[in-house]
Amino acid sequence: MPNNEKRKLFNFFPKKLSADLEKKDKRNILIxxxxxxxILFVVAGALLVWMQDESPIEAVKGIWKGSFGSLTAFGNTLRWAAPSILTGAAAIVAFKAGVNNLGIEGxxxxxGFVAGILGVFFEFPPVVHILFILICATLSGLLWSVIPAILRLFFKVDEFITTMMMNYVANYLTQYLVQQVLAGGLDNWGYVNMASTPTINGSAYLPDFIPDTTATLAVPVAFLISFAIAFLYRYTVEGYELKQVGENLKFAKAGGVKVVQQYLIIFLLSGAIAGLCGGIEVLGTYHKFNNGFAANMGWEGISIARIAELNPVGLIFVGFIWGVLKAGSMQMERMVGVNRLTVQIVEYMFVLFISIDYEGIYMRHKDRKNKKAYLESHKEASNNA
Amino acid sequence: MGNSEYILEMRNIRKTFGELVANDNVNLKVRKGTVHSIIGENGAGKSTLMNILTDIHKADSGDILLNGEKVHFKNSLDAARRGIGMIYQEFMLYRDLSVFDNIILGFEKKKWGFIIDRKACRKEIERICSEYSFNIPLDAIVKDLSVAMLQQVEIVKVLYRGADIIIMDEPTSVLTPQGIQGLFRAIRNLVGMGKTIIFISHKLKEVLEISDYITIMNHGRVVAEVLPNEVDEAKLASLMVGRDVILQANKVEPKIGDVLLSVKGLTVKDKDEIVRVKNVDFEIHSGEILGIAGVAGSGQQWIVEALFGLRRPEHGSQIIFDGKDITYVSPREHRLDGIGYVPQDRMGSGVNAKSSLWENSIMGYHIAHGFKNKYLVDTKQANEFTDEIVEQFDVRRQANKDKVAALSGGNIQKMVVGREFLQRNKLLIIEDPTRGIDVGAIEFIWQKIIDLAQEGVAVLLISHELNEVMQLSDTIKVIYNGQLYDGGRHGELTEEEIGLIMLGGNADAK
Incomplete structure (x- = not known):
């Protein structure tokens, strides 16, 4: 938890060798x-497929076909990459600034819910309607994150707990509103559909990015947001202050940063991006709000952010790979008898593999090598003498 | 061969970090039952040597001998089992656990291999406490205890772990004069019972008082080994730094101007509503150094926090700076008004250890001075300012983008002081500016403070080192129990007289 280091006399972070890393080392560690x-990821995946008595190569072919095999397939890949990148961006904004926003899902x-409602009950000219809905979805995500932010700032309640609990509140509240208040409405076949809001008006459909595929304008939006975050943290005073507030609140305060304001901004920004993601998903893909459609999206975002090491540009790549796996796994399931959940298992194993302390392993290895080299050179010196 | 003359020998220890040679063939021999001090400037390699001894770092080469036998530690725990105990400057205790739990943690005695035998543990701790005459409340929660008490807990902890050699890193820097005497009694007691102490300190007076042997390090090498009766403070200092050091501030006649800061009726309560500062009045003129001396915990922290806007003073308090009421304004406005602050809590308010050197260097500067573009960080300007600090204050670092956590405590302190001193502030609030830094750098920072005052900067100096306050201040105030007492002008009262006020001996002569 971020507070621990602020307590004087009680510093627990051990002296880490990383202090002495050279540029070359950093690159090597990354590679x-x-x-x-x-490699571990591929091996684990192959093993899992093989255990289901299927050929791993066929499975990979399935994934390839489903993600790059045709323009439609590639569109699917991008379609899945967009929400992955957006939730990842929401996670990065928060985690980079030391805020543990686990409430992305909520x-x-x-x-998404707000987008679903506004898409049904309003009708504006197309562009205006979309902008109006997306702005409202963004604002609602933002407002939803105000509650944990206030609890944290003024009542010192850890956001770890509040944001997570707010997920349940969000899921069940929207479910309640859909089932009990809206009572479903009629779906395409004229039945009462209790699991979602009615289909939104055509004016609110998000236009395609690549025509006749599932890739909508969500894709460029996701890219833009990643770059905006990269820019924010790398070049702006605002980003600098956010980072300092996140890493050491006390330090930032003594330095004259408006900490309350900045802390709120982190929370709200993260919530806003998540809200936007919900709105985009509803307008672009589902065209209605389905109960529980956000399930796991938050956690995936956090995993992706973790793999990308909180680097907004890395996020785009990781999000893209995520999209490949998602789009590909469905095709794979159709082509070979491998369950698509296999891909999910491997995805999360990848998160585990990437979390290994490679830096420590590398440095220990290097330490040993240096020692050997030193001893050898001394041996030579004594031999010469 | 348990009959060696030395309990510990370190032979030809070499350790490099990249290009930097932290230990260059260091030899150290420690006799059993002695207090062996190791002194040296920041970055001289003392900490590295001790980290190798406790196996936090692995040496590139060299041997460690315990009782004449070569040993190879597998890890830090192994070193602890072999009888090497370390007491860090920043205590390694869990705040929310009891003293008892903290002591046994990791070294629990067990029943049937998996159940903690609390009774046996307690018995053992009680035996240690009575044998070495420590009196610690075993069931108290750590965060409720005073620093001096925590130090005793740390000592008992390493004794419980079976330490024969106890390394103390800057043990006195957090203690009051009385606490230091208590610690020294404990050390003498431990040595009398056959334990060996390795004592690391910057305070030469204390080193001379307590040591049997002194090893002096400089630039990763051992430069001298002396006995305390062979040398004096000045000689030690010059051996350490490699040149003559004057342990005397070069005080010149101050050029005192108009009143810059005036504090009236300042009253501050802590979060438990306990009054920590009572009705304090003082004024600082530009060009004046006002020093506040006092035993740690007398209320210094609350005065400073209130002055810098980090804590809200009570109703009726008034702080006027340069004709402007700043009683209730934020630290940001203090920065904008030209008030600098060197906090006592270095790793908390002073720096963000997780960030880079340049990011730490521009904190506050980015508000008070800003960049060409209001919204963008100008990397070039940030690096220039960082370089200025690094050069002028001799911060030893490899690159500006190094993490602050990688710097030694003394270098971090120099960075913090440099950051505040180089911003052309009108008023500087300085708490313990020389905490944990070596004599050479102390001399330098003292000179800087005097120079700044000569340029017309008002300085409020709060220090736990009475000597520092007496050397530098034009006006001396003494804080005792949240109230401010007059300590005279520069040189008016003797150390003993001020010491008496610090302990409340002059409480009626306000």
């Missing part, structure tokens, strides 16, 4: 890290 995880749900 070492991603190649090792990737914020996505609220954003």
């Amino acid at each position: 070492f890290k991603y190649t090792t995880s990737l 914020q996505v749900a609220i954003g």
